[in-house]
Amino acid sequence: MTMQDIADLAKVRRPVVSMWRNRASVRGVSMPFPSPVETIDGVDHFSPAEVVEYLRRSGRGNNPDASLDAPAVAVPDGASWEEVITLLAWRVITGEELSGTTYNDRVRTAAEHDPDDSLLLREIRQLHPSDTVLQYVDDLMEASFGPSDALARLDGGRLKRQAGGRELTAGAVELLSVVVKACAVHLGSDGVALRTDGNSLSVRVAAQANLSLVTDDRSVRRRAMISDVVVDCLPTDRAITFVSAIGQSLPDVLDAADDLVLDLPRGQVAVLVGSAEVLTDNLKGELQYRRASILRVGNVVAAIRLSRGLWREAHRQSLALWVCLGAAEVDHPWVADLGAVEQLELTDLAADVAGALGRNENRAYRYARRIDLAGVLVSGPLVPRGVKAPVLRAAEAIGHVERVHAATLVTTEPLATLDIFVRPSPGRLRLRHRSLGELRDDKQLNIKRGNRINEEGASPEGTVIVLPHEHSRGIAFDPLDAEQRYPRAVRTEPGDVIFVERPRPRAWVDHRGGAMVASPARILRLSATAEFGPRLLAAIINGTAPIGSEWQTWAVPEMSKDEADRIEAALDEIERFEAEAHRRIDAVNDLTKALIDGVAAGALTLDAESTTPGITAAHTEKGH
Structure with a gap:
């Protein structure tokens, strides 16, 4: 494991792991960071077993399932991203484990399941993986919640970084899938497929949009099979063309846009996603002239500038997308800047895209507004920063x-x-304090742990709230749902003190009771023999408990x-x-x-x- 692998396993940022490594004690106890077992190309590698044991003993990190996830993170040396994906596809399509198989076993089984060689037979014939790589793929499947989750772990791991590139965030994929589904509705949902030129992003989008794929790219087909996405072998006229130019140079993005817009047949729909710098922002010189010539065709019906942080490779850069319609002849396209939106409603965005495709001028738009294309062709941005729909x-x-x-x-x-x-x-001549640890031992207070609460199932009309609000974002559950989903969850009583230790000690008093508490928060419940009240206890924790301390050491005068x-x-x-x-x-x-x-x-x-x-x-x- 590398330092970045450890950060991924612990679900923290990379600098946090460096801080752990430089601090040999945890809460006053000597607990040195594991020593590297080898250094490859100047990068330290650590033993997965030692890392898991360190996380368990120190309590550091945000992943209670680190021991289960470690095999999926610990990539063996010499493995390649495409090699592992191909072997994963073999394992999924055959349903057999790779460990213990020979080269002939794998080729024979691949021929049985891929007789037309449309997916992986020729790749399996070319692969000679080591036993450790075979074992890793099996471990990856065992540590994952199914094949699609295993693929997602690969896309977010070291092999993908070494291959040069990082995927979009889950929020970005969801947004793109919503746009694509709106395009499918315009074409008449049934039988609509997603046509792609070979970008792996299309598989994630098709999976979320519940569409089949049309592609000749074998790598994309393997990813689609792993993700349980149907691949149509025959071309179809009722398909949405999806092109990703993410990570390409500005001229290459314009080349992709030119090929897409100019060759789009009448009535066909296409979606192009790429850098906002070239698709929507202000350009000058030759690049501005080239973009203007593409827009002059009139096939771009909507241009949407996305907010920052959706691309892991460059989280400070913004992406943008074009929605195109063949022979639309649009001279007033709809534009939107989602970076200026505080709370994005994807259903409203889908409605705006559908309205733009239908060229409906009589409906109200939530985010998009029309602009005069003539002004953009001369100079200026296609999507002015902060542009919003008119409010009626x-x-x-x-x-x-x-x-x-x-x-x-x-x-x-x-x-x-x-x-x-x-x-x-x-x-008094002597001011005496008693720690919460002492008070617990004297039965003056009890400690109860919170529970892991999933936001799924929460209801705006719920009456069983989840505390503390600062950590649970104020969610609540219907009483019946709360009892069915979390029958063992501890409920608060009036006067309970809810507290957290990290990142700094904080405490709140629940005066109403009946709430659930989300971990890592805990409950301090005072007994009838306690000589102080909950407000005093909460005030002392908020005002005097040192950062990084444990609750047992907090003192009450x-x-x-x-x-x-x-x-x-x-x-x-x-x-x-x-x-x-x-x-x-x-x-x-x-x-x-x-x-x-x-x-x-x-x-x-x-x-x-x-x-x-x-x-x-x-x-x-x-x-x-």
């Missing part, structure tokens, strides 16, 4: 007025003061039961005051946005007279 507003201004009124009703309320009465006391009750009541007042202050800050932010939106829409004016606080009346013309 209601004829009446009452919506904007109500937003302002709702905010000012909060901001004009008198704010109750917060005052805590205190007086001097004799004090000793005080009398009466004083603890009084400080608990004071903290309750502070908590209420803080909540009210946050409510007012939210109202101020809402008021600011409502004023800007209302005036920008022409629905409000600040040229008004004050009547009742919080109510704004417009000037009334004389005689009306």
